[in-house]
Amino acid sequence: MKAVVLVGGFGTRLRPVTYAVPKQLIPVAGQPMLYHVLDLLPDDVEEVVLATGYKADLIDAYVRAHPRRWPIRTVAEAEPLGTGGGLKHVAAGLSDPFFLLNSDVLASADLTEMRAVHVARGGVGTMALFEVDDPQPYGVAALGPQDRIIGFVEKPDPKDAPSRWINAGLSIWQREVLDAIPGGRAVSFEREAMPGLLAKGVYGFRLARYWEDAGTPERILRAQQLLFDDHRGGPGGVPAGARGTGPVATMGPVSVGGATFGKYVTLGTDVTVAAGAEVENSIVMDGSVVERDARVTGSVLGPRARVRAGHRVSGQVLAEGAEA
Numbered sequence: 001m002k003a004v005v006l007v008g009g010f011g012t013r014l015r016p017v018t019y020a021v022p023k024q025l026i027p028v029a030g031q032p033m034l035y036h037v038l039d040l041l042p043d044d045v046e047e048v049v050l051a052t053g054y055k056a057d058l059i060d061a062y063v064r065a066h067p068r069r070w071p072i073r074t075v076a077e078a079e080p081l082g083t084g085g086g087l088k089h090v091a092a093g094l095s096d097p098f099f100l101l102n103s104d105v106l107a108s109a110d111l112t113e114m115r116a117v118h119v120a121r122g123g124v125g126t127m128a129l130f131e132v133d134d135p136q137p138y139g140v141a142a143l144g145p146q147d148r149i150i151g152f153v154e155k156p157d158p159k160d161a162p163s164r165w166i167n168a169g170l171s172i173w174q175r176e177v178l179d180a181i182p183g184g185r186a187v188s189f190e191r192e193a194m195p196g197l198l199a200k201g202v203y204g205f206r207l208a209r210y211w212e213d214a215g216t217p218e219r220i221l222r223a224q225q226l227l228f229d230d231h232r233g234g235p236g237g238v239p240a241g242a243r244g245t246g247p248v249a250t251m252g253p254v255s256v257g258g259a260t261f262g263k264y265v266t267l268g269t270d271v272t273v274a275a276g277a278e279v280e281n282s283i284v285m286d287g288s289v290v291e292r293d294a295r296v297t298g299s300v301l302g303p304r305a306r307v308r309a310g311h312r313v314s315g316q317v318l319a320e321g322a323e324a
Helices: 033-038 056-065 082-089 111-121 175-180 189-200 217-229
Strands: 002-007 047-052 072-076 098-102 105-107 125-131 139-143 149-154 165-173 202-206 211-213 248-250 265-267 271-273 278-280 282-284 295-297 312-314
Touching (some): 002 082, 033 105, 033 217, 047 056, 047 082, 056 072, 082 189, 111 125, 111 165, 111 202, 149 189, 149 202, 175 189, 189 202, 211 217, 217 282, 278 282, 282 295
Parallel strands (some): 002 047, 125 202, 265 282, 278 295
Antiparallel strands (some): 098 165, 125 165, 139 149
């Protein structure tokens, strides 16, 4: 069985960090968000195909340098093709059925169980669903008996939402759905292909624990908290020579002697947090420096960013090489 991961999008809501780094490679709870998505896949998946677009070369280089338990192949788009067009672009050689995952969804999900449900129900597709208070920003499913999806509405007005169960960006499909996607142009799978597939049997698979669309700074930090609380951010604690509560996940050598860390922090490689400095609920990417007595909270620091001595950074996103 194979899996397709959609790795397109420009990460506009995470700028200015994403001017230099594709959002899928932003570290969250100790590893790139892309790898948290891959970790959901069953061990018996034989190949992962990344449908890449923006900064495809950086993603390809990273997965080559950091292999996982499945072979990973990248297929780059020359121009944005949307969710359906991106899938069609990598269709050659896909298994029947295949997994289809969004690369910025951080969740608790048992995809082995979802596959078993898909096989048992015998439809053309099974989509993970998550219940939210406000479904307006998402694709929303209307559910019938056995959680069969009988309607699907993209980004409905609140009064028109058929439920609060949204498309969670994790699904499994039979190969025949590829026939419903026009080739050679940008296609929204949800808007153009889904309506015609419902009559063939598309079912929901309800997720119960947590789910986050990590597309904004606030959501990426919320996702990091969820992952740490689920023990998916390493052993916890704080690095040697530092103090505080943690958990802190480090992705390589760091210099943190005398620094203090609160909850939920990821430190990239070659990060320096000087004595007297404090960091909490933040992501500090490779080569960044937090100088003496500075404080960083609720922020994302891009590669080689610098927070000057005594300064306070709260709720900010700093670009690569920026200074605050």
